[in-house]
Amino acid sequence: MMTKAMTHIERCTAALSNEPVDRLPVAPLVMGVQRRLIGSGITYREWCHDPKLFAQGFIEGYKKWGHDMAVGLMDLSVMAGDLGANVRMDLENTPFVDKHIINNPEDYEKLAVPDVKKGRSAVLIEGTKIFSQALKKDIMCAGFVEGPLLALSQTAGAEKLFMDMYTCPSAVHAALKTMTAYDVDMCNGFGTTGCGALCWDYLWGNYSCLGDKEYHEFEAKYAKKLNNLTRKLGMGLAVHNCADMPHLKTQINEYGTILYSMAWYPLNPDSTSASQAIERGHADKCVITGNIDPQLFIRGTEEKMVKVTSDLAHEVKTALCKRGLKSKFCISSGCEVPPDLCTKLENITAMVKTAEKEGAM
Numbered sequence: 001m002m003t004k005a006m007t008h009i010e011r012c013t014a015a016l017s018n019e020p021v022d023r024l025p026v027a028p029l030v031m032g033v034q035r036r037l038i039g040s041g042i043t044y045r046e047w048c049h050d051p052k053l054f055a056q057g058f059i060e061g062y063k064k065w066g067h068d069m070a071v072g073l074m075d076l077s078v079m080a081g082d083l084g085a086n087v088r089m090d091l092e093n094t095p096f097v098d099k100h101i102i103n104n105p106e107d108y109e110k111l112a113v114p115d116v117k118k119g120r121s122a123v124l125i126e127g128t129k130i131f132s133q134a135l136k137k138d139i140m141c142a143g144f145v146e147g148p149l150l151a152l153s154q155t156a157g158a159e160k161l162f163m164d165m166y167t168c169p170s171a172v173h174a175a176l177k178t179m180t181a182y183d184v185d186m187c188n189g190f191g192t193t194g195c196g197a198l199c200w201d202y203l204w205g206n207y208s209c210l211g212d213k214e215y216h217e218f219e220a221k222y223a224k225k226l227n228n229l230t231r232k233l234g235m236g237l238a239v240h241n242c243a244d245m246p247h248l249k250t251q252i253n254e255y256g257t258i259l260y261s262m263a264w265y266p267l268n269p270d271s272t273s274a275s276q277a278i279e280r281g282h283a284d285k286c287v288i289t290g291n292i293d294p295q296l297f298i299r300g301t302e303e304k305m306v307k308v309t310s311d312l313a314h315e316v317k318t319a320l321c322k323r324g325l326k327s328k329f330c331i332s333s334g335c336e337v338p339p340d341l342c343t344k345l346e347n348i349t350a351m352v353k354t355a356e357k358e359g360a361m
Contacts, residue, residue: 003361008068008139015287015327016236016258024313024359025330026352027069027289029261032094032339033297033348034061044089044339048074048120054127058141059134064345065352070135071199071240071261072128073144073336074120079182080154082119083111093340102156105168108175111155116185125186129193142197142238143190147226148179149219150203162209165218172218180222187226191233197259198230199238205251206243207270215247220254227255242290242335244271252285262290263334274312274329275319283323289330297337297347305350313358331355 003022006014014021034057035047047053058070075095081087089095102108116122125143132141146154152175153161164172190198202223205215230237239251242263252260260282265271272280274291282288291312296305309331316329331351337343 008066009137012068012140012330015330018326018328021327021361023356023361024316024327025068025287025289026355026359027067027071027330027332028065028292028348028351029071029073029294029333029336030061030065030067030348031057031071031073031336032075033337033343033345034058035339036341036345037061037064044092044095048089048095049123051123051127051130054123055130055134058131062135062139065348067139067352069140069142069330070131071142071144071238072124072131072195073199074124074127076146076150076201076203077154078120078124079146079151079179079186082114082121083155085155093338094336097154100155100157100160102160102175105164105171108156108164108168108171111175111178113178113182113185116182116189121186121189125189125193128190128195132193132195136194136196140197141195142199143193143195143235144199144201144240145183145186145190147200147202147204147219148176148183148222150201151179151182152176153204158204165214176218176222180225183226184229187229187233191235195235197236197238199240199259199261200226200230201240202251203241203243205241205247207245207247208243212247212250215250220250223255231256240335244268246272248272248277248280248282252282257286259287259289259330261332262288264291264293273315275315278316278319278323278325278329281323283320283325283328287328287330289332290334292331292333292351294333294335294337297333297343297351298340300344300347302344302346302350305347306354309351309354310358313355317359317361327361331359
C-alpha cells in the first residue's frame with residue numbers, strides 16, 4: 001500500500017531511518033545557479049561575497065523547485081582563497097584557483113589559520129545560518145565545507161601535493177595539521193548556524209589517486225577528528241565525493257556517515273553505480289544520493305533529463321527491493337549543477353518533477 005503523502009522533513013527523516021517513504025527524496029545539488037533566481041544580473045562574485053545574497057539563492061531555489069534538501073556549497077576555493085591564493089570567477093562559472101601559494105616545501109609550514117569571521121569563510125557560515133533558519137521548518141538543510149586534503153590541494157595544486165607526499169611528507173603533514181585546525185574553526189562556526197547536517201567534501205578518497213594506505217595517512221586520520229566534532233556539535237555527518245572510484249568503505253563505514261553523495265562515471269568500469277552501491281551494502285549504512293551527470297543540465301534536453309531521472313528511479317527502487325530496504329536513496333546530481341549561465345533551469349524542473357512521480361514507493 002502506498003505511504004500517505006509526507007512533508008519534506010518527514011520524508012528525509014524516514015529515509016535516514018530506512019522507514020517507508022511516499023517517494024524517494026530528491027535534491028539536485030543546486031547552489032551557484034540559484035543566483036539567477038534572485039534578480040537580474042546578480043553575478044557569481046556578488047553572490048558569494050554577500051551572505052544575504054548567498055542565502056537568498058537557496059531560499060529562492062526551494063521556492064522554485066520544492067526539493068527535499070539544501071546543501072550550502074559555495075565552491076571549492078573558499079579556504080584556499082582566504083589563505084591567500086588567487087581565485088578566478090570572471091567567467092560566471094565555477095571559480096578556480098589560478099595562482100597557488102605553495103611553491104616549495106617550506107611554504108607548507110608557513111600556512112596559518114585565517115580568521116573564519118572574515119573573508120568568504122565568514123560569508124559561507126553566515127549565509128548558511130540565514131537560509132537554515134529560513135528553511136528549517138520546510139526542508140533538511142546542511143552546511144558544506146572542504147576537507148583538509150582537498151583544501152590543501154587547492155592551495156598547492158593537486159599534482160604538486162601528490163608528489164610532495166612522497167618527497168617531503170613531514171611538510172605536507174604540517175600543512176594538514178593547519179588545515180585541520182582551520183576546519184575545526186569552520187565546523188565550530190557551522191555549529192552555530194542551526195543546520196541539521198554538515199557535508200564534508202573528502203574528494204581525494206579516490207582509488208584513481210590514492211590507495212588505502214596513503215588515504216588513511218594523509219586524510220582519514222585528520223577527517224575522523226572533524227567527523228567526531230561534527231557529531232559532538234549536534235550535526236549529522238554527510239560526505240560528498242564526486243570521484244570516479246571513491247573509498248566507500250572508509251568514508252561510509254569508518255566515518256559513520258549518514259548521507260553519502262557520489263557521482264557515477266559510466267565509461268569507467270570500476271566506477272560504482274547507484275544500484276551497485278545499494279547491492280554492495282553501502283545503503284545499509286547510510287542514505288546514498290547522486291548519480292545524475294551534472295553536464296546534462298547544460299547539454300541535455302528536458303526529454304533526456306526525464307528519461308535519465310526515470311531510469312535512475314526505477315533502477316534504485318529495484319535495487320532497494322532486492323536488498324530488503326524501504327528507502328535509503330535520494331535522487332540527485334552527482335555533483336553541483338553547473339552555475340554556468342548556460343545551465344537550463346527547465347532541466348532542473350524536469351528532474352525534480354520526474355523524481356517526484358517516478359520515485360513513488
